[in-house]
Amino acid sequence: MSVEGRDSVPDDGGLGVDTKVTRAGRNPAAQSGAVNAPVYRASTIIFDRVDDLERAKAARFTDGTVFYGRMGTPDVFAFASAIAELEGGDAAIAVPSGLAACMLPLVAFLKTGDHVLVTDSVYEPVRTNLSDYLAGLGIETTYYDPTIGAGIETLIRDNTRLVYTESPGSLTFDVQDIPAIAAAAHRRGALVVADNTWASPVFHNPLALGADIVVHAGTKYLVGHSDAMLGVVVCRAEHSDRLRRAANWLGYRAPPDDVYLAARGLRTLAVRMRRHYESGLAIARWLAARPEVRRVLHPGLADHPGHALWQRDFSGASGLFSIVLETHTKEKAIAFVEALRLFGLGFSWGGYESLALISDPHHARTATAWNEEGIVVRLHVGLEDPDDLVRDLEAALGLLGDGR
Numbered sequence: 001m002s003v004e005g006r007d008s009v010p011d012d013g014g015l016g017v018d019t020k021v022t023r024a025g026r027n028p029a030a031q032s033g034a035v036n037a038p039v040y041r042a043s044t045i046i047f048d049r050v051d052d053l054e055r056a057k058a059a060r061f062t063d064g065t066v067f068y069g070r071m072g073t074p075d076v077f078a079f080a081s082a083i084a085e086l087e088g089g090d091a092a093i094a095v096p097s098g099l100a101a102c103m104l105p106l107v108a109f110l111k112t113g114d115h116v117l118v119t120d121s122v123y124e125p126v127r128t129n130l131s132d133y134l135a136g137l138g139i140e141t142t143y144y145d146p147t148i149g150a151g152i153e154t155l156i157r158d159n160t161r162l163v164y165t166e167s168p169g170s171l172t173f174d175v176q177d178i179p180a181i182a183a184a185a186h187r188r189g190a191l192v193v194a195d196n197t198w199a200s201p202v203f204h205n206p207l208a209l210g211a212d213i214v215v216h217a218g219t220k221y222l223v224g225h226s227d228a229m230l231g232v233v234v235c236r237a238e239h240s241d242r243l244r245r246a247a248n249w250l251g252y253r254a255p256p257d258d259v260y261l262a263a264r265g266l267r268t269l270a271v272r273m274r275r276h277y278e279s280g281l282a283i284a285r286w287l288a289a290r291p292e293v294r295r296v297l298h299p300g301l302a303d304h305p306g307h308a309l310w311q312r313d314f315s316g317a318s319g320l321f322s323i324v325l326e327t328h329t330k331e332k333a334i335a336f337v338e339a340l341r342l343f344g345l346g347f348s349w350g351g352y353e354s355l356a357l358i359s360d361p362h363h364a365r366t367a368t369a370w371n372e373e374g375i376v377v378r379l380h381v382g383l384e385d386p387d388d389l390v391r392d393l394e395a396a397l398g399l400l401g402d403g404r
């Protein structure tokens with residue numbers, strides 16, 4: 001069918017990411033020319049002959065083998081391969097949530113007696129898993145200052161198996177020096193995991209900087225419409241078998257309808273990310289000049305401590321950043337966020353809508369202290385008209401006055 005030839009544009013590395021997101025993982029010729037991969041709702045896969053069944057069973061942890069619903073169907077494999085391509089990885093595994101993606105490499109590679117280094121800015125539920133479950137299995141965690149860079153060398157022990165990074169952290173936005181951390185980790189035989197949810201594959205590719213495994217909360221920007229939950233783990237070929245087996249034996253299975261929504265969201269990811277970037281940075285700059293705002297934690301601002309690293313390693317920023325208000329009166333901060341009309345109050349982010357959340361970095365840290373006075377409000381700048389968002393923020397900030 002001619003569709004096949006026309007869809008398989010050779011990519012010699014020259015295609016831009018905006019083009020890649022529209023083409024990765026597609027195969028219209030295999031589906032009567034329909035543009036998007038159909039949803040497979042399958043548990044049982046039936047075979048003609050016992051021999052076929054046994055061959056599929058033997059190959060069931062190989063990408064693309066359809067053997068049983070839990071291990072994936074063509075739609076799920078197509079989506080995962082698209083993310084692998086965008087991240088510059090060899091393989092990717094779709095899992096049921098972002099948190100499932102964060103945990104998969106930890107469970108797959110750590111065993112009793114191992115030590116793991118985790119950024120103090122890590123997505124908080126990962127911390128809960130480490131203390132409430134993995135510690136009980138004899139896996140020891142040390143949290144490190146996210147700005148440690150090459151200094152991580154001094155924390156690496158003979159039994160350190162993994163270094164877990166998240167850059168920037170999704171509350172305080174400290175940028176990590178992934179190349180320096182990866183070089184130190186690799187010298188001592190440790191693997192590096194990077195949570196790349198914030199930047200998405202459009203603006204940052206940690207594998208190219210030395211990370212071994214990238215995890216994504218697809219729930220956020222990949223889905224992009226706040227209506228599905230999904231995770232993706234991307235890796236080099238040598239780690240895919242172990243990760244794939246662990247995902248299966250843990251019982252992880254990415255729901256195909258949610259995979260469909262993520263695959264659909266992916267086609268507009270680049271254009272959405274650019275809008276989040278532009279509006280977010282413009283609003284961050286506007287907020288930085290306001291008397292009610294003490295500090296803006298956005299790595300795209302020149303006075304952010306991670307700005308130089310961000311410029312070196314990222315090609316853009318998402319719509320998520322925090323502000324530190326002048327006030328340390330919680331009631332005033334509540335009045336501010338509740339006065340916002342265009343910012344929803346709620347968890348998660350990455351959808352089209354702007355969000356605001358009062359957060360408390362004091363509670364989320366153990367290796368480093370959070371000494372900032374003033375209440376932290378995390379903002380997600382969505383796809384609305386940025387002038388409307390500024391007017392909304394201006395009116396709500398007006399309630400704060402300039403006192404504390």
Ligand SMILES: *Cc1c(COP(=O)(O)O)cnc(C)c1O
Pocket residue numbers: 097098099100102123166170195197198216217218219220229230231348
């Ligand atoms: C939201 C989030 C996760 C978890 O994703 P879920 O799909 O909600 O489980 C992991 N890492 C980061 C950085 C996140 O923001």
